[in-house]
Amino acid sequence: DAGVIQSPRHEVTEMGQEVTLRCKLISGHNSLFWYRQTMMRGLELLIYFNNNVPIDDSGMPEDRFSAKMPNASFSTLKIQPSEPRDSAVYFCASRSSSGTQYFGPGTRLTVL
């Protein structure tokens, strides 16, 4: 198993543009988490899904952020329109039935 896969690994875009981050879960895992990591705020949980259903999106900063899980193995996090303060590393993680979370390599987003 290749583990949790994220794409792109790096994204540089201009303010106002739409950004879509992608995540592929580990096969057999049924929970998915999106985190944002910055120097100022550390690691923040944005949203998580159980069995494709969003359970808690209280960490999503504002309406510009949206996340979907169209099937059991894939999720997207979209920012529209993007702003410079969205610059961060975005991690997704999937969780096994034992409770251990496995993280992807992250997407480093820079909004100019």
Add this chain to the structure above:
Amino acid sequence: AQRVTQPEKLLSVFKGAPVELKCNYSYSGSPELFWYVQYSRQRLQLLLRHISRESIKGFTADLNKGETSFHLKKPFAQEEDSAMYYCAPYNQGGKLIFGQGTELSVKP
């Protein structure tokens, strides 16, 4: 409110010295606790979880329910241990909440 506290943002020790990274939690029920490690510019990796009672890379952590603590310890730090360490309680079916993290710097 459910909360986890890692009081030290930065911990700097010399190679071979003992190291203890502190973690205190405020959680209802009986959470399971994890330590995750993030080496420079890499993904977070599970270091250990309290139910497994393992020693990984020489690190151990004991759950103290009376003090609601889950401190991470290693008797002799190595330079390759330099990384960010995150303590995270987890309630079954819920979410894993990470502390602010402690940066461990092991100097030669």
